[in-house]
């Protein structure tokens with residue numbers, strides 16, 4: 001997914017607006033009705049960006065990047081819509097409001113691709129393992145939360161998650177001693193990068209498949225993925241989760257940037273492994289959950305308020321993708337408390353403080369939504385709107401606020417505790433889905449996602465004393 005450090009000039013242009021301080025949305029965390037009502041408002045505003053259910057539009061897509069995206073005018077990439085549908089499944093789970101369920105199901109099913117594995121042909125020229133993974137994560141959530149099952153002639157949620165796991169398992173190689181590459185196909189920019197989010201999506205889905213199905217094969221692939229990440233240093237002894245590493249150096253130089261969703265995706269995966277295992281193995285996962293939570297708090301929650309540390313201070317280097325990452329961190333923090341209840345108290349402090357701040361930050365009136373309640377990213381600024389707005393900011397506010405209903409919410413189901421989604425263990429291994437990358441045509445200039453964008457945003461950043469050439473890419477992280 002994303003890898004660009006494009007200046008968001010539009011952000012700067014809007015900053016002048018924020019001298020007018022509004023009140024934000026009124027949220028009372030002691031009232032479930034208040035939380036539900038605020039979530040409803042924020043979800044509504046988020047969905048004003050979605051047009052996929054209108055005639056002539058493509059279900060499952062947010063307004064995408066224009067054919068020749070400019071730095072200030074990038075649209076939403078494919079993966080983020082997959083993430084947004086996950087937020088809306090959560091919305092229904094927490095609030096019981098089914099307003100968006102049909103639209104969510106339509107979008108999630110329209111994008112499965114001919115192999116029923118979230119590799120739709122239209123996205124081939126930008127397909128990251130993490131992009132595919134985000135759609136697979138939403139299918140997994142649908143299975144665990146007993147979201148409306150698709151009609152029987154359509155692929156089922158559990159099968160879709162298994163298909164993502166199986167197609168990705170086939171892409172592991174021995175370069176750097178293991179691990180999954182960022183991009184799915186060799187001709188894509190970023191194929192030489194092995195990163196935490198691609199491996200994190202795989203790890204998270206594998207752990208949850210193990211728990212849902214009781215099949216140890218998934219626990220084994222989750223464990224070996226974790227072992228590789230720690231061996232190569234993408235997760236260090238203090239449980240920092242770093243961004244990625246290049247195969248050109250045999251993965252010896254680590255890009256130490258930290259993004260909140262990387263911490264969150266491993267936390268939920270580890271918490272699920274803790275729940276699935278027993279004895280000394282469980283004790284090992286318990287230590288990992290505790291360590292990951294400790295470092296998540298240290299890095300991403302100054303004053304208990306969620307903060308996207310790598311870009312939020314100035315916002316200038318926040319790409320459109322980065323604006324959504326706190327949605328996934330807070331989603332997975334809450335979900336982790338269900339399978340690892342021993343972290344509940346510490347997590348709730350974070351979710352409560354952040355939710356209050358996020359509601360205050362929903363005080364914006366950008367030109368395209370002059371309603372005085374659009375959410376900025378900068379929760380720590382309280383009611384002083386930061387001048388930004390969009391799907392990512394709405395989603396992040398939605399997830400952190402509705403997560404405060406986690407205690408009353410049901411635990412994620414498994415196949416033996418009432419889960420109704422059906423899964424075929426061989427999903428994703430049929431000819432239709434085992435795409436041979438070499439058979440795919442290399443992208444032409446016109447088709448490659450963000451091709452013109454790429455060269456424009458190659459940026460050199462200094463990370464921990466190393467000069468790091470950020471991978472030029474306009475795609476989702």
Ligand SMILES: *[C@@H]1O[C@H](CO)[C@@H](O)[C@H](O)[C@H]1NC(C)=O
Pocket residue numbers: 047053054055099100103
């Ligand atoms: C699309 O979905 C929204 C809910 O997000 C709904 O309000 C709207 O009526 C739908 N539009 C069409 C054309 O179905």
Ligand SMILES: *[C@@H]1O[C@H](CO)[C@@H](O)[C@H](O)[C@H]1NC(C)=O
Pocket residue numbers: 058110111112113120122
């Ligand atoms: C792929 O793109 C074509 C042309 O824009 C469109 O008609 C089709 O619905 C798209 N399919 C998916 C799965 O997005």
Ligand SMILES: *[C@@H]1O[C@H](CO)[C@@H](O)[C@H](O)[C@H]1NC(C)=O
Pocket residue numbers: 176177232250
């Ligand atoms: C590359 O890294 C892997 C994993 O750390 C290691 O096993 C392998 O020996 C390394 N290869 C070379 C050529 O250094």
Ligand SMILES: *[C@@H]1O[C@H](CO)[C@@H](O)[C@H](O)[C@H]1NC(C)=O
Pocket residue numbers: 215216217218425
């Ligand atoms: C468990 O998962 C493995 C790997 O996907 C699969 O080959 C096997 O058939 C599964 N076992 C059962 C009982 O479903």
Ligand SMILES: *[C@@H]1O[C@H](CO)[C@@H](O)[C@H](O)[C@H]1NC(C)=O
Pocket residue numbers: 277278279
């Ligand atoms: C731990 O789980 C395994 C199966 O994964 C089971 O065979 C064993 O009996 C369990 N041990 C305890 C102490 O519950």
Ligand SMILES: *[C@@H]1O[C@H](CO)[C@@H](O)[C@H](O)[C@H]1NC(C)=O
Pocket residue numbers: 287288290291294
């Ligand atoms: C997590 O932090 C707590 C409190 O600071 C500390 O006692 C514990 O040892 C830490 N655990 C790990 C695994 O780092």
Ligand SMILES: *[C@@H]1O[C@H](CO)[C@@H](O)[C@H](O)[C@H]1NC(C)=O
Pocket residue numbers: 302303307380
């Ligand atoms: C945290 O709170 C302290 C004391 O109120 C303040 O000085 C600091 O700026 C805050 N940090 C952030 C990131 O909000």
Ligand SMILES: *[C@@H]1O[C@H](CO)[C@@H](O)[C@H](O)[C@H]1NC(C)=O
Pocket residue numbers: 274275338339340341342411412
């Ligand atoms: C595993 O998850 C279930 C469902 O949420 C929970 O009731 C149980 O306490 C968890 N197990 C452990 C060891 O925490």
Ligand SMILES: *[C@@H]1O[C@H](CO)[C@@H](O)[C@H](O)[C@H]1NC(C)=O
Pocket residue numbers: 146413417418419420
């Ligand atoms: C799952 O959903 C089905 C269909 O809505 C319903 O009949 C069933 O009771 C639900 N099961 C659980 C455990 O929630």
